[in-house]
Amino acid sequence: MRYVVPILFFAAAGFVWHYNSTHDSSWLLVPFLDLVPSLAGDLDGQAEWTWRILAGLGGVLLLWTIGQDVRGASRRREQRDAADD
Numbered sequence: 146m147r148y149v150v151p152i153l154f155f156a157a158a159g160f161v162w163h164y165n166s167t168h169d170s171s172w173l174l175v176p177f178l179d180l181v182p183s184l185a186g187d188l189d190g191q192a193e194w195t196w197r198i199l200a201g202l203g204g205v206l207l208l209w210t211i212g213q214d215v216r217g218a219s220r221r222r223e224q225r226d227a228a229d230d
Contacts, residue, residue: 147210154203158196165192175199 161173175198178184178191 147213148207151203151207151210154199154206158199158203161192161199162196165196 165172172188172192173195174188174191175195178194179186184190184194
């Protein structure tokens with residue numbers, strides 16, 4: 146169940162990428178990207194960075210979730226070893 150959130154971010158990134166590449170007159174964008182000076186007025190650049198931000202967040206959340214699983218497994222192993230002593 147922990148992996149649902151990263152998967153949702155990856156799915157959102159894929160959907161945004163697909164939508165932005167198939168629609169010429171509309172874009173799905175992360176708010177306030179136009180405040181970045183290099184992206185101001187560049188809707189195609191903002192569209193590119195929108196799916197990159199969503200995919201990046203999905204990657205960070207996936208790594209965090211894997212880290213929690215590894216940490217939880219090592220804690221359970223330590224508790225089991227302590228109980229055996």
